Amino acid sequence: MAGRGIFHGVGVGPGDPQLLTLKACEIIKAADVLAYPVNGSGTSRAREIASAVIPEDADELPIHVPMKVERDPARAAYDAAAGLISDHLVAGRNVAYLCLGDPLFFGSFMYLAARLEDVHEIEVVPGVTSLSACAACAHVPLGGRSDVLSIVPATLDEAALKSALQGADAVAIIKVGRHFKKVRDVLRAAGLAERALILESASGDNERITALEDVSEDDAPYFSTILVRRGELT
Amino acid sequence: MAGRGIFHGVGVGPGDPQLLTLKACEIIKAADVLAYPVNGSGTSRAREIASAVIPEDADELPIHVPMKVERDPARAAYDAAAGLISDHLVAGRNVAYLCLGDPLFFGSFMYLAARLEDVHEIEVVPGVTSLSACAACAHVPLGGRSDVLSIVPATLDEAALKSALQGADAVAIIKVGRHFKKVRDVLRAAGLAERALILESASGDNERITALEDVSEDDAPYFSTILVRRGELT
Secondary structure: OOOOOEEEEEEOEOOOHHHOEHHHHHHHHHOOEEEEEEOOOOOOHHHHHHHHHOOOOOEEEEEEOOOOOOHHHHHHHHHHHHHHHHHHHHOOOOEEEEEOEOOOEOOOHHHHHHHHOOOOEEEEEOOOOHHHHHHHHHOOOOEOOOOOEEEEEOOOOHHHHHHHHOOOOEEEEEOOHHHHHHHHHHHHHOOOHHHOEEEEOOOOOOOEEEEHHHOOHHHOOOOEEEEEEOOOOO | OOOOOEEEEEEOEOOOHHHOEHHHHHHHHHOOEEEEEEOOOOOOHHHHHHHHHOOOOOEEEEEEOOOOOOHHHHHHHHHHHHHHHHHHHHOOOOEEEEEOEOOOEOOOHHHHHHHHOOOOEEEEEOOOOHHHHHHHHHOOOOEOOOOOEEEEEOOOOHHHHHHHHOOOOEEEEEOOHHHHHHHHHHHHHOOOHHHOEEEEOOOOOOOEEEEHHHOOHHHOOOOEEEEEEOOOOO
């Protein structure tokens, strides 16, 4: 792989630009190409967070990452993106891919890395997760001493959600979005809804914490995480 | 609380000083008092990680945090430490408490915060966890799409460990230390040992990754984390 570029997955943290690490700043400033995921409307949360450290003359590579559940279009999109990144790496250019939160914690980086790792050198700069930002915002411990902490995507069906709650002392339900009602119903059935908090944009400008039972179904925040602890810290 | 200091829990990340956040650096430099946990031999990993940004004339408050399982001596030690911190806060001095990794992810900060939060203002600066550093080092995704990720302390007994593995797509077993054999036995019984990696000092100078089955019981690293995924990424 002599002469080839390195593919860096760079965690930019949960939202507050001050939660970038020193290493993330350094890699972003030095990269030959800055890649980042963009949503359907063309904006990139990861790029926004890092914007203060992105050089004015940076060579940028926005990557449209599909949010759809259907797998085949997503695969084709990742294949195409990996091809574009690979071209830069083969030409000897280092590519930094900006990741919201941490690159290997429920993001898109791992799907690109899986397509590139057999041929290219990969380095990962871990970042502060949105989960740590939620805990910091709410002053809720994620885990202490012998606690089991489960991190559960709200996309699971009711039975899988119910099963994932069992045996955990603390639970973080991520990607709540349009799954709010289903998740609340499962938490109510488990007797946990009254203890649950829902957090929006933790560490960002619109940070908001609400008791789950104070949120109406129509007003449930889309980008949100639910935190619940089964009991007190011991 | 007018005129009183703020108690800051500051995550300093997993080991590499470059994984401090910009915000952690800022709070550490500006704090009136820097507190941090020290172990039985008087050294503080959190202080070592942050040492490059600690002002030479910093007012330092080392806190002996008991590692013992017995609860009563630990409670007394936390009560005493909270008293020392409270004295500074009442006198109007901001205290930053340095935390390895993230303050609310299996650390000592939450036990101090619980003793101070009714009377004092508390702010938490989230940090990069050792778990994210392990994933970055091993290039192992912690979770993707609809994965359930369980974080399980090795201190649990066999039955609780076994139960915590069920239903999780990815498992991180933390605080492995002297529990190595028990954890390996449980992973073997669950058919997961062959897929498991054990990581030592992720992001630090002595970073090491080994397949679990390549580690002999006598040579198991003390400060280590085991990562295991049940299946492939989809």
